[in-house]
Amino acid sequence: MAMKRDLLSVTDLAVGEVQEIFRLAKTLKGRRGPEAPQPLLGQTIALLFQHPSLRTKASFDVAVHELGAHPLYMGNDEVKMGTRESPADVARVLSRYVQGVVARLRSHAELQAFADAATVPVVNALTDGEHPCQALADLLTLDEHSGGLAGRHLVYIGDADNNVATSLLLLAPRLGVQVTIVCPAAYAPSGEVLAHAKRLGGAPVVVEHDPQRVNLAGADAIYTDVWVSMGQDAETAARKAALMPYQVNAALLQRAPERCIVLHCLPAKRGQEITDAVLDGPQSAVFDQAENRLHVQKALLQWLLAGR
Numbered sequence: 406m407a408m409k410r411d412l413l414s415v416t417d418l419a420v421g422e423v424q425e426i427f428r429l430a431k432t433l434k435g436r437r438g439p440e441a442p443q444p445l446l447g448q449t450i451a452l453l454f455q456h457p458s459l460r461t462k463a464s465f466d467v468a469v470h471e472l473g474a475h476p477l478y479m480g481n482d483e484v485k486m487g488t489r490e491s492p493a494d495v496a497r498v499l500s501r502y503v504q505g506v507v508a509r510l511r512s513h514a515e516l517q518a519f520a521d522a523a524t525v526p527v528v529n530a531l532t533d534g535e536h537p538c539q540a541l542a543d544l545l546t547l548d549e550h551s552g553g554l555a556g557r558h559l560v561y562i563g564d565a566d567n568n569v570a571t572s573l574l575l576l577a578p579r580l581g582v583q584v585t586i587v588c589p590a591a592y593a594p595s596g597e598v599l600a601h602a603k604r605l606g607g608a609p610v611v612v613e614h615d616p617q618r619v620n621l622a623g624a625d626a627i628y629t630d631v632w633v634s635m636g637q638d639a640e641t642a643a644r645k646a647a648l649m650p651y652q653v654n655a656a657l658l659q660r661a662p663e664r665c666i667v668l669h670c671l672p673a674k675r676g677q678e679i680t681d682a683v684l685d686g687p688q689s690a691v692f693d694q695a696e697n698r699l700h701v702q703k704a705l706l707q708w709l710l711a712g713r
């Protein structure tokens with residue numbers, strides 16, 4: 406019997422596997438509706454969420470449904486993982502009922518404990534450490550808009566010490582994308598994440614701190630994310646003050662070529678990390694990016710659960 410595969414980190418996938426998932430996602434995107442194949446017919450996939458969600462919950466629910474399986478959603482109010490029952494015991498029980506688990510957990514360590522005990526594949530739907538499905542959708546979007554990933558230049562601006570930036574840093578360079586991070590020193594990726602990205606290979610990640618001086622002439626994508634993530638409410642004032650010079654606005658975008666797309670994982674705080682004019686402007690690809698969560702997650706689930 407083949408060993409079960411999890412997706413807890415983007416590093417769980419080899420480059421060739423990501424490329425295979427992207428190819429499948431593009432195929433599935435053009436093949437929806439009642440005639441589409443249902444490779445997971447008869448299966449049940451648990452969706453276990455400790456945090457609120459729009460995109461992740463909806464896109465996984467639809468993905469599971471379109472693949473022919475049943476999505477079993479459970480919020481934390483009912484499961485109370487960690488207080489009512491340990492992550493390992495929840496994993497052992499769910500593994501007796503379902504063929505796969507998609508989990509949005511507060512702690513990456515808890516997700517690891519959960520996955521270690523589960524006997525079915527586990528997919529990370531966001532933890533404090535990583536957001537791998539987001540990074541897959543982001544890079545699929547860049548691939549589609551730019552006609553390939555090799556040699557593209559992605560500039561990430563703002564708070565770069567978060568789960569979304571970490572997954573991008575650990576995936577994009579391996580796919581041939583040059584990454585520049587523009588952030589205040591206090592919100593830079595950790596040395597551990599940068600060292601990990603370096604060990605994985607690809608073009609070295611460049612970290613810059615001056616948003617006025619960074620060269621955007623070769624940018625294919627400008628990416629930003631909220632400045633205050635879940636659980637950081639007490640730091641709101643300090644974060645806004647430090648990050649306001651890093652806002653993605655019309656003046657900044659003018660320094661990039663017309664081909665450059667704007668990405669944001671959403672939800673956005675309009676008027677903070679990004680302005681309405683940019684988010685709703687012609688270079689914005691954020692709603693294509695949100696849509697691609699569905700296609701890439703369908704491909705991932707099919708790849709994990711219907712045989713590779």
Ligand code: CP
Nearest residue numbers: 458459460461670671
């Ligand atoms: N980008 C993202 O994960 O959105 P949700 O928090 O709404 O799922």
